[in-house]
Amino acid sequence: MESDKRHPFLNGLSKHRGAPPTVIVIFGASGDLTARKLIPAIYNLGVDNLLPSQFFFIGVGRKPIENKQFQEIARTSVKSFSRRDIVDDVWPRIEANIQYHAGGYDDPKSYLDLKEKILKIEESSDRKLQLLFYISTPPNVFEPILENLGASGLANHNANSPIESKVIIEKPFGKDLESAKALNQTITRNFNEKQVYRIDHYLGKETVQDLLVQRFSNAIFEPIWNRNYVNCVQITVAESLGVGTRGGYYDQSGALRDMIQNHTMQLLALVAMEPPVSLDPESIRDEKVKLLKAIQPLDLNPDNGDVVRAQYTEGLINGERVPGYMQSEGIPETSTTETYAALRLSINNWRWKGIPFYMRSGKSMSTRVSEIAIQFKRPPGILFSDDQRFDLAPNTMVLKIQPDEGVTIVMNSKVPGLETRTQPVKMDFRYATTFGSNTPEAYERLILDSMVGDSTLFIRGDETEASWKLITPILEYWKKCGKRGVEEYVAGSWGPLAAEQLLWANKNEWRRSGL
Numbered sequence: 001m002e003s004d005k006r007h008p009f010l011n012g013l014s015k016h017r018g019a020p021p022t023v024i025v026i027f028g029a030s031g032d033l034t035a036r037k038l039i040p041a042i043y044n045l046g047v048d049n050l051l052p053s054q055f056f057f058i059g060v061g062r063k064p065i066e067n068k069q070f071q072e073i074a075r076t077s078v079k080s081f082s083r084r085d086i087v088d089d090v091w092p093r094i095e096a097n098i099q100y101h102a103g104g105y106d107d108p109k110s111y112l113d114l115k116e117k118i119l120k121i122e123e124s125s126d127r128k129l130q131l132l133f134y135i136s137t138p139p140n141v142f143e144p145i146l147e148n149l150g151a152s153g154l155a156n157h158n159a160n161s162p163i164e165s166k167v168i169i170e171k172p173f174g175k176d177l178e179s180a181k182a183l184n185q186t187i188t189r190n191f192n193e194k195q196v197y198r199i200d201h202y203l204g205k206e207t208v209q210d211l212l213v214q215r216f217s218n219a220i221f222e223p224i225w226n227r228n229y230v231n232c233v234q235i236t237v238a239e240s241l242g243v244g245t246r247g248g249y250y251d252q253s254g255a256l257r258d259m260i261q262n263h264t265m266q267l268l269a270l271v272a273m274e275p276p277v278s279l280d281p282e283s284i285r286d287e288k289v290k291l292l293k294a295i296q297p298l299d300l301n302p303d304n305g306d307v308v309r310a311q312y313t314e315g316l317i318n319g320e321r322v323p324g325y326m327q328s329e330g331i332p333e334t335s336t337t338e339t340y341a342a343l344r345l346s347i348n349n350w351r352w353k354g355i356p357f358y359m360r361s362g363k364s365m366s367t368r369v370s371e372i373a374i375q376f377k378r379p380p381g382i383l384f385s386d387d388q389r390f391d392l393a394p395n396t397m398v399l400k401i402q403p404d405e406g407v408t409i410v411m412n413s414k415v416p417g418l419e420t421r422t423q424p425v426k427m428d429f430r431y432a433t434t435f436g437s438n439t440p441e442a443y444e445r446l447i448l449d450s451m452v453g454d455s456t457l458f459i460r461g462d463e464t465e466a467s468w469k470l471i472t473p474i475l476e477y478w479k480k481c482g483k484r485g486v487e488e489y490v491a492g493s494w495g496p497l498a499a500e501q502l503l504w505a506n507k508n509e510w511r512r513s514g515l
């Protein structure tokens with residue numbers, strides 16, 4: 001019997017997952033993200049029976065492509081990138097409702113033609129349909145698309161009904177505070193905030209969602225989640241890949257914009273926020289904004305300040321020689337773009353006053369890993385230390401976000417033998433071991449949530465602005481400094497010496513991530 005297999009304490013908030021009849025319209029349908037993530041996500045929702053009974057998909061792009069040809073492209077992307085093999089009774093049902101629409105992103109006529117197509121689908125299905133627009137293009141066309149959705153009336157389709165139009169916007173959300181504000185204004189000229197789903201795909205990852213469960217469903221963690229017990233928090237988002245052939249694109253961005261402003265700030269907000277009054281989207285997002293606003297302005301001085309930036313030099317990663325950033329294709333000789341950034345943040349609230357929060361993100365680093373490490377205060381070495389001047393190793397709780405999702409707790413234990421010696425050991429929980437490895441991808445969760453109207457895992461307009469408010473002064477200061485303060489680190493290492501010194505200043509050191 002099914003119920004016998006359930007764990008006795010398996011609990012669920014069974015949010016209603018039934019999505020209304022929907023047309024998803026993806027702008028940038030010939031792009032990399034659509035092929036690698038979005039189409040496979042739609043397919044896997046189909047396999048799990050989570051697509052609405054009436055589901056239509058229109059891909060939009062500038063090149064003329066026949067419907068049949070686009071259906072084949074979509075099938076190929078499922079075959080190449082889906083976590084599950086193509087099952088023939090699911091794919092044909094999805095494929096039969098895929099169309100392609102060619103037109104310029106800034107051409108008003110294209111939107112009127114698109115509207116015609118949608119009205120025809122609506123007529124033939126004899127139902128009102130929810131329109132879900134997914135903007136998956138480079139950011140230079142986000143604003144024309146939003147304006148045209150507004151002007152054509154597509155943004156107001158079924159306005160103020162439970163199935164009014166929705167829009168999903170990909171990252172990057174602006175390049176500084178001013179541009180993020182301008183983008184928010186364009187959005188609110190054309191949509192209501194409740195129709196808007198700003199994506200940070202990190203929030204769709206299982207361990208990130210588990211962070212709230214770990215914090216608020218276990219009695220042992222929350223009582224010690226504060227300045228009395230925590231020594232520091234370290235957030236690492238490291239990539240082992242360098243810029244490869246995408247240097248020209250990356251040089252416009254850098255680690256602060258590409259990773260810290262969005263992914264690591266979101267992780268910080270979730271790990272440090274106060275408990276929300278409920279799990280509804282606004283309660284959680286209110287707490288995240290409060291937390292972001294409590295972060296103190298940073299000391300930007302390159303000597304002993306709160307911020308470190310660096311570029312990688314030639315080195316070895318997994319035995320392969322990697323050219324330095326400045327020697328990579330498409331990088332101008334004068335580039336000061338950081339491929340690594342580390343920050344020390346102070347949160348000025350009752351819970352966290354005086355506790356440093358460190359974050360770092362870099363390319364061409366030793367290992368690909370994203371994790372949050374909460375390091376607790378060291379126990380005194382009175383009993384188990386030969387030299388009582390030294391305290392014992394600290395306990396650390398590590399939330400591993402990728403690649404090997406799970407939670408590790410580091411604790412001291414006795415080494416077997418006749419002497420009493422302690423050694424830090426790990427207690428490991430691995431998602432793949434406990435629950436199997438075929439967990440849904442972030443984009444499956446995020447597309448489903450947007451279809452059913454749950455914006456919990458999306459970023460509100462004021463969150464993006466609160467985060468940019470903190471990051472923009474750093475970017476402006478760096479621009480003024482030119483090359484001054486740009487450190488170097490060898491590709492395949494864990495970053496520059498200055499980033500180690502950032503922690504030594506408070507008698508801390510970076511965790512050797514990936515261990």
Ligand SMILES: NC(=O)c1ccc[n+]([C@@H]2O[C@H](COP(=O)([O-])OP(=O)(O)OC[C@H]3O[C@@H](n4cnc5c(N)ncnc54)[C@H](OP(=O)(O)O)[C@@H]3O)[C@@H](O)[C@H]2O)c1
Binds near residue numbers: 029033062172
């Ligand atoms: N790829 C990823 O893994 C990834 C991950 C996270 C976030 N994102 C974000 O998702 C969005 C899409 O990423 P992507 O990698 O799929 O982008 P992409 O492949 O570079 O572009 C997507 C599509 O947009 C159109 N396009 C490209 N350049 C354009 C331009 N200058 N002006 C107007 N249209 C242009 C092209 O379609 P047509 O020529 O057919 O019109 C292209 O196929 C971006 O905002 C990106 O930052 C991507």
